[in-house]
Amino acid sequence: MLNVDALERNLRRMADDCRAAGVALRPHTKTHKSPWVARRQLRLGAAGVCAAKVGEAEVLVQAGIEDVLITTDLVPATMERALDLAGLARVTVVLDSVAMARELGARAGRRGVELDVLLDLHVGQQRTGVDPGPAAVAVATAIAEAPGLRLAGLQAYEGHCQLVPDPEEQRRRAFASYELMAAGRREIEAAGLRLPWVTTAGTGTYRLAIEHGMATEVQPGSYVVMDTQYARVRPARFENALFVLSSVVSTNREGRAVVDAGWKALSSDGGAPAVRDRPEATYEFAGDEHGRVQGLGAVGAGERVWLVPSHCDTTINLHDGYVLVGDDGRVVGTLPVAARGRSA
Structure with missing residues (x-):
C-alpha cells in the first residue's frame, strides 16, 4: 500500500x-x-x-x-x-x-x-x-x-x-x-x-x-516512503508512506494473532516490521506466509493489520505493484513496481 x-x-x-x-x-x-x-x-x-x-x-x-x-x-x-x-x-x-x-x-x-x-x-x-x-x-x-x-x-x-x-x-x-x-x-x-x-x-x-x-x-x-530503520534516525522530517496490509487468519494462539504476511511479503534484513499506530503491538515472522502479532487485544479473523516495513527497498522488491491510497484510506489506483528484480 x-x-x-x-x-x-x-x-x-x-x-x-x-x-x-x-x-x-x-x-x-x-x-x-x-x-x-x-x-x-x-x-x-x-x-x-x-x-x-x-x-x-x-x-x-x-x-x-x-x-x-x-x-x-x-x-x-x-x-x-x-x-x-x-x-x-x-x-x-x-x-x-x-x-x-x-x-x-x-x-x-x-x-x-x-x-x-x-x-x-x-x-x-x-x-x-x-x-x-x-x-x-x-x-x-x-x-x-x-x-x-x-x-x-x-x-x-x-x-x-x-x-x-x-x-x-x-x-x-x-x-x-x-x-x-x-x-x-x-x-x-x-x-x-x-x-x-x-x-x-x-x-x-x-x-x-x-x-x-x-x-x-x-x-x-x-x-x-520511509521505514522503521530510517524512522529511528530521521523520526520527524519524513512520514511512513509504505505499508503492507495483512489480514488476521487465526486467533487460536493465546495472546497472539496470526496474520497472512511473512517472509514473502516483508523483507527481514532490517528486522521485523512495526504495526501502524500500535506501538504496544509487536510482530514476529512465522514463516513464508505468516506472522505472529502480540498486543492487538481482541481481534477476529479477517480483521486488517497495517504493517510498516523495516526496510522499504527490499520489501518493495518483493511485490509486483502498489495499491495507491489517500490519507483517508480510500483506494485511488494501482501502480506497477516497474523495476522490480532489475538487479543486473
Whole structure:
C-alpha cells in the first residue's frame, strides 16, 4: 500500500530542503523502482535520478526519464547495455579501476559514443570505490584520457553512516567521510583534472552533507516512503508512506494473532516490521506466509493489520505493484513496481 498523500509531502520536503541549501537533488530510484514516482521528483526540481543497476536504468529511460546516474560500477557484461542507453538519454556511469576505464573507453570509442563518468571514490563503506591517493588519481586520469569518456566528477557514498542512531556519532563518521572525499578531490585536481560534480549522501545523511559543504548533489532514496530503520534516525522530517496490509487468519494462539504476511511479503534484513499506530503491538515472522502479532487485544479473523516495513527497498522488491491510497484510506489506483528484480 502506498499513501500518495504522504508520498507527495515527503517529495516536497526533500525538494524544499535541497533547494533552500542550493544543493542539487538526484533521488535514488532503487527504493521506489517507479518511473511514475521519478517523474514527480523531476517535476519538483530534481536534477535527474539515480539507478542502482543498468537494469533499473533501462526501465527508467524506456519510460522517458532523460537524466540517469547509474551508481554501481560498470563491468564488461553491463557496458554495452549502458552505451545503448546513452544513445537514448543522458546517462552517467561510475568507475573505480583503470582497467574498467580503459575497457569502457575502448567500447565507447568504437561506437562513437561520448559518456560522462564519475570516479567512484571509497570513503569508508568497504564496498565499491577506489581509495583516495595515487590510486584515485590514476583512475581519474585513465577516465579523462580514454576515448569516448568525459571525467565529470566523483561519487563518494558514505553508506556506512546512514543508520547510525546517535546524532553526534553519525555526524563524526559522516564528516570523516566527507574529509576523505575532499582530500581525494584536491589530489585529483592538483593533477590538473577538474571534478565539478560531487555526489554523495542518502536519507540518513543528506543534511550532514549539506552542512559540510563539499557536495554539489545528494542522492537520498528511502525518504519517499520511509521505514522503521530510517524512522529511528530521521523520526520527524519524513512520514511512513509504505505499508503492507495483512489480514488476521487465526486467533487460536493465546495472546497472539496470526496474520497472512511473512517472509514473502516483508523483507527481514532490517528486522521485523512495526504495526501502524500500535506501538504496544509487536510482530514476529512465522514463516513464508505468516506472522505472529502480540498486543492487538481482541481481534477476529479477517480483521486488517497495517504493517510498516523495516526496510522499504527490499520489501518493495518483493511485490509486483502498489495499491495507491489517500490519507483517508480510500483506494485511488494501482501502480506497477516497474523495476522490480532489475538487479543486473
